[in-house]
Amino acid sequence: DVKVTQSSRYLVKRTGEKVFLECVQDMDHENMFWYRQDPGLGLRLIYFSYDVKMKEKGDIPEGYSVSREKKERFSLILESASTNQTSMYLCASSLRTRNTGELFFGEGSRLTVL
Amino acid sequence: AQSVAQPEDQVNVAEGNPLTVKCTYSVSGNPYLFWYVQYPNRGLQFLLKYITGDNLVKGSYGFEAEFNKSQTSFHLKKPSALVSDSALYFCAVRAKGYNFNKFYFGSGTKLNVKP
Numbered sequence: 001d002v003k004v005t006q007s008s009r010y011l012v013k014r015t016g017e018k019v020f021l022e023c024v025q026d027m028d029h030e031n032m033f034w035y036r037q038d039p040g041l042g043l044r045l046i047y048f049s050y051d052v053k054m055k056e057k058g059d060i061p062e063g064y065s066v067s068r069e070k071k072e073r074f075s076l077i078l079e080s081a082s083t084n085q086t087s088m089y090l091c092a093s094s095l096r097t098r099n100t101g102e103l104f105f106g107e108g109s110r111l112t113v114l
Numbered sequence: 115a116q117s118v119a120q121p122e123d124q125v126n127v128a129e130g131n132p133l134t135v136k137c138t139y140s141v142s143g144n145p146y147l148f149w150y151v152q153y154p155n156r157g158l159q160f161l162l163k164y165i166t167g168d169n170l171v172k173g174s175y176g177f178e179a180e181f182n183k184s185q186t187s188f189h190l191k192k193p194s195a196l197v198s199d200s201a202l203y204f205c206a207v208r209a210k211g212y213n214f215n216k217f218y219f220g221s222g223t224k225l226n227v228k229p
Contacts, residue, residue, distance in 0.1 A: 004157070040123070042204065042221040043158075090157055100146050100165045100208075103217055105157035 003027070006091050006106035013113050019078040021109050023091030030096035032074035033103070034058075034066060037088040046089075049074055050096055081113045116141045116209040120220035127195045128228055135190040135223045137205030146208040147188040148217070149179055151201050158204060164188060175199070195227045 007022040025032065031050050035043040045058030047066040055066050063085060067075045074093075078085055088110050092103040117140045127133045139145055146165055150158040162173025169181045179190045190203060205220040 006157075009155075040221055043219040045216070092158075100163070102148055102160045102163055103158075103206075104160070105150075107157045108155070110155065 004091055004093055004104050004106040006089075006109045008109050009107060011109060011111045013081050013111065015082060015113060017081050017113075019081050019111065019113075021076040021078075021089055021091075021111070023074045023076070023106055024072050025074075025091075025093040025104070026072065027093060027095075027104065028071070029093035029104070030071070031094045032068065033092045033094075034064075034074065034076045035090040035092065036060065037090055037108075043090065046076065078111075081111075083113050085111065086113045087111060116207060116216075116218045118205050118207050118218050118220040120203075120205055120223045122223050123221075124224045124226065126226045126228065129197050130194055133192050133195045133199070133225065133227070135203050135205075135225060137188045137190065137220060139186050139188060139205070139207045141207050141209045141218075143209070145188075147179075147181065148206040148208065149173065149177070149188075149190050150204045150206065151175075152204065152222075153201050161190070161203075195225075197227050197229055200225055200227045 004025045033048040034046040044060050046064050049055045049068040065077045088108050090108050091106040094103050095101045119138045148163045149161040152158045162171050164171045164181045172178045177192050202222050204222050206217050
């Protein structure tokens with residue numbers, strides 16, 4: 001069974017802290033994505049990666065960075081957390097070679113910044 | 115520009131009644147359309163997709179969706195709703211883009227099924 005695992009389901013951090021959100025997939029997918037979900041706004045793409053060490057900005061990259069050192073792992077980094085980054089963060093993956101394929105999502109990481 | 119609209123923030127239906135969750139899209143070229151469901155504090159789960167062929171697509175948990183090219187719609191349907199169908203539903207369109215195929219999501223529709 002395919003799986004995308006987000007290691008932290010719930011986090012509480014203080015303003016200014018550095019935050020790491022980790023995502024691992026076991027499907028050998030080339031594409032990996034980080035989305036942010038807020039009520040009424042749907043899902044907004046923060047960053048994506050289509051290969052190891054490759055990354056592209058999504059629609060709302062400000063205040064975030066990412067790291068993809070291995071194919072199966074995609075990390076989202078908040079260098080200095082702020083209260084407006086309180087949100088649900090969703091990691092997803094997909095096959096690059098299959099244009100019609102769907103996204104596979106992790107369970108989400110709910111971050112609260114105080 | 116590519117976009118997806120879900121015109122209803124919330125849909126209320128009685129258990130046993132048919133349900134419809136609406137979705138319209140705007141995309142250049144042939145659309146690839148998807149529906150996802152999200153239960154509270156969980157990730158999104160894939161329900162079904164339209165790629166080509168038959169306009170009526172069947173998916174998981176008894177859901178189906180009808181693709182209508184002239185109306186640029188992809189409404190999610192189920193003949194008989196269950197209380198356990200209560201969740202947040204997202205429509206998405208996949209359009210070709212640089213280096214990868216980008217997904218555009220609607221804002222979501224909350225489905226409430228009452229006993």
